[in-house]
Amino acid sequence: MRMTLLLAASAAALLAACSPTKPAAVETPKAAAIGAFGVDLTNADTAVKPGDDFFKYANGKWLATFQMPADKARYGSFDALGDKSEADVKSIIDGFATTAPAAGTNVAKAADFYASWMDEAALETRGIEPLKPYLDTINAINTKADLLKVVATVGYASPFGLGIEADTADPTRYAVWGAQGGLGMPDREYYLGKTESQVKYRAAYKAYVTKIFELLGDPAPAASADTVIKFETEVAKGHWKQEELRVTDKAFKAMDAAGFKKLVPNIDLDKFATDAGLPALANMVAYGDTSITAGAKLVDSQSIAAWKKYLTFHIASDNATFLTKAFDDASFEFFNKTLSGVSAKRDRWKRGVQLLDGNIGEALGEAYAAKFFPPENKAKMEALVGNLHTALESRIKGLTWMDEPTRAEALKKLANFEVRVGYPNKWRDYSAMQVDKAKLFENVMAARTFEWKRQVAQLGGPVDREEWDMNAQTVNASYNPLMNQITFPAGILQPPFFDVNADPAVNYGAIGAVIGHEIGHGFDDQGSAFDDKGVQRDWWTAETKAKFVAAADVLNKQYDSYCPFPDQCIIGKLTTGENIGDLGGVIMAYTAYQESLGGKEAPVITVDGVDYTGDQRFFLSWAQVWRAMAREDRARQLLTLDPHSPPEYRVNGVMPNVDAWYDAFGVKEGDKMYLPPEKRVRIW
Numbered sequence: 164m165r166m167t168l169l170l171a172a173s174a175a176a177l178l179a180a181c182s183p184t185k186p187a188a189v190e191t192p193k194a195a196a197i198g199a200f201g202v203d204l205t206n207a208d209t210a211v212k213p214g215d216d217f218f219k220y221a222n223g224k225w226l227a228t229f230q231m232p233a234d235k236a237r238y239g240s241f242d243a244l245g246d247k248s249e250a251d252v253k254s255i256i257d258g259f260a261t262t263a264p265a266a267g268t269n270v271a272k273a274a275d276f277y278a279s280w281m282d283e284a285a286l287e288t289r290g291i292e293p294l295k296p297y298l299d300t301i302n303a304i305n306t307k308a309d310l311l312k313v314v315a316t317v318g319y320a321s322p323f324g325l326g327i328e329a330d331t332a333d334p335t336r337y338a339v340w341g342a343q344g345g346l347g348m349p350d351r352e353y354y355l356g357k358t359e360s361q362v363k364y365r366a367a368y369k370a371y372v373t374k375i376f377e378l379l380g381d382p383a384p385a386a387s388a389d390t391v392i393k394f395e396t397e398v399a400k401g402h403w404k405q406e407e408l409r410v411t412d413k414a415f416k417a418m419d420a421a422g423f424k425k426l427v428p429n430i431d432l433d434k435f436a437t438d439a440g441l442p443a444l445a446n447m448v449a450y451g452d453t454s455i456t457a458g459a460k461l462v463d464s465q466s467i468a469a470w471k472k473y474l475t476f477h478i479a480s481d482n483a484t485f486l487t488k489a490f491d492d493a494s495f496e497f498f499n500k501t502l503s504g505v506s507a508k509r510d511r512w513k514r515g516v517q518l519l520d521g522n523i524g525e526a527l528g529e530a531y532a533a534k535f536f537p538p539e540n541k542a543k544m545e546a547l548v549g550n551l552h553t554a555l556e557s558r559i560k561g562l563t564w565m566d567e568p569t570r571a572e573a574l575k576k577l578a579n580f581e582v583r584v585g586y587p588n589k590w591r592d593y594s595a596m597q598v599d600k601a602k603l604f605e606n607v608m609a610a611r612t613f614e615w616k617r618q619v620a621q622l623g624g625p626v627d628r629e630e631w632d633m634n635a636q637t638v639n640a641s642y643n644p645l646m647n648q649i650t651f652p653a654g655i656l657q658p659p660f661f662d663v664n665a666d667p668a669v670n671y672g673a674i675g676a677v678i679g680h681e682i683g684h685g686f687d688d689q690g691s692a693f694d695d696k697g698v699q700r701d702w703w704t705a706e707t708k709a710k711f712v713a714a715a716d717v718l719n720k721q722y723d724s725y726c727p728f729p730d731q732c733i734i735g736k737l738t739t740g741e742n743i744g745d746l747g748g749v750i751m752a753y754t755a756y757q758e759s760l761g762g763k764e765a766p767v768i769t770v771d772g773v774d775y776t777g778d779q780r781f782f783l784s785w786a787q788v789w790r791a792m793a794r795e796d797r798a799r800q801l802l803t804l805d806p807h808s809p810p811e812y813r814v815n816g817v818m819p820n821v822d823a824w825y826d827a828f829g830v831k832e833g834d835k836m837y838l839p840p841e842k843r844v845r846i847w
């Protein structure tokens with residue numbers, strides 16, 4: 164369980180389309196890597212009044228002129244940096260051509276994995292042969308016991324599943340978690356929703372599922388597709404909504420195996436666990452308990468024949484990109500084109516880098532960190548985090564809505580935060596993973612099996628706090644409430660987020676607010692339900708909790724009122740944690756920036772005859788990191804699924820609540836974003 168800065172796995176590419184350039188920067192105190200002082204003003208639209216639309220004021224020229232790359236569903240500062248990270252990783256892979264890694268090493272496995280991806284001719288030659296053992300296993304299912312055995316096995320789809328993660332009741336140990344799953348489309352709303360776009364997606368899904376059955380040689384592909392969609396619609400009905408899964412005390416329930424068995428009375432859970440390779444079940448966590456019950460019920464309510472169609476479709480569809488071009492094209496048409504609006508496939512090497520990131524990422528992370536992450540970045544970043552930490556401490560001490568018992572707990576939690584910067588202290592050993600240069604599909608399955616066995620082996624032992632769930636090369640940041648840890652991979656510690664040479668106002672407005680955002684997750688709607696040790700425990704007094712919830716509700720209503728499409732608005736309850744993180748993060752970073760000035764006025768920097776104060780540069784920097792645009796289908800998908808508000812609102816939703824922003828840009832009553840002081844939300 165973790166909260167991130169942005170939805171993972173969206174870092175798609177177009178090399179150097181927006182890559183940072185070194186400026187002349189005459190007036191700058193030091194050379195910042197973007198624009199004259201760290202903010203790229205050539206992309207601002209100063210004709211827009213900052214108080215009317217701050218996002219557009221900061222990014223308007225870019226928004227008006229940038230051409231969305233054909234292979235992208237979304238593009239912005241994050242993606243530009245993602246492109247750079249991808250190219251950096253590629254340069255490591257390219258190095259293998261001249262200096263082959265020693266056989267058996269992690270990098271040698273990564274090189275072979277990559278080679279198996281790039282060999283498209285081999286994929287065509289093999290056709291659906293790699294699927295055969297899986298299809299045979301599915302076809303041999305005759306009984307409920309057979310079915311459960313298959314569903315428990317790594318690689319097969321299931322409406323419910325087991326995983327391993329720290330225990331919410333005692334995060335020093337692991338628990339076996341149960342959760343919902345098993346849909347082909349991104350979320351239950353795609354099956355059950357009534358909007359025009361959802362109806363359109365369902366029609367396209369029918370065509371896609373039919374196509375997969377055609378490619379598999381199914382004698383009645385359209386009928387098989389109907390069976391699968393009917394099945395998945397039943398799965399969807401049992402699923403919880405994304406915003407329901409956020410309500411911590413309802414969504415996360417720690418229990419023993421006997422308690423969990425009551426959730427799935429129609430299943431022999433011990434047998435299921437054994438089939439999954441697990442030892443005897445002990446402590447467990449139900450994540451969305453009734454969805455697990457609903458998923459298990461399908462074992463009895465759906466026919467074996469329907470299950471077989473469902474499993475067959477998923478083994479092919481979930482792995483379509485590791486099969487022939489025909490499968491890959493079908494998958495692209497539906498998932499990328501229809502659901503995300505993308506018009507061209509990404510270059511194969513970029514997809515290859517992404518594949519390695521997801522399956523053997525630390526093998527390259529080690530080389531990436533050594534080559535691209537200077538030690539001075541780590542030291543500077545740790546100092547910045549320390550300043551943000553101090554800023555929040557002083558803010559918590561001054562919060563008027565918080566009573567003393569809660570304040571003492573909050574300060575204890577803050578004191579116990581662990582910060583991780585750049586890359587892990589120890590690297591994963593992939594020696595047990597089987598990789599064959601000629602067998603892509605098998606490599607992917609081997610990676611999944613390796614990962615599952617690795618996790619199973621951890622059960623019973625103490626939780627490994629050194630483990631990372633992002634790679635060093637990843638452009639993201641995260642907070643894990645069970646570990647009370649914040650993590651900043653090397654990938655994000657670059658301009659425009661962070662630059663050792665940048666104007667401090669810019670670093671504080673970008674990575675500073677990102678740090679604040681992550682710290683803020685420790686105190687958002689979910690994080691606030693976990694204590695300083697990561698135990699899920701209510702450490703609030705009822706009175707203070709009520710004030711916190713009331714303030715969050717006001718913020719939720721603000722975001723509910725932002726509607727990117729006439730028929731689709733932001734869901735305040737879904738995005739509440741991220742919105743609290745953004746608001747708190749910006750305020751914390753602003754406080755830290757002011758404290759860093761030590762009572763002195765920040766220098767004014769003049770660009771093209773216009774003076775920019777430190778405060779102005781701070782807020783412009785935040786607006787710059789969220790510079791982004793998205794295709795409509797992708798934007799709609801994210802509104803349904805993503806706990807983060809769209810980039811525009813990560814700027815325009817936050818600013819109206821920040822007093823210093825009004826002063827910095829002279830925002831007054833009558834400006835479109837103006838909120839009277841009594842309507843501004845202040846939480847942290």
Ligand SMILES: [Zn+2]
Pocket residue numbers: 166167168169680681684741744
């Ligand atoms: Zn976040």
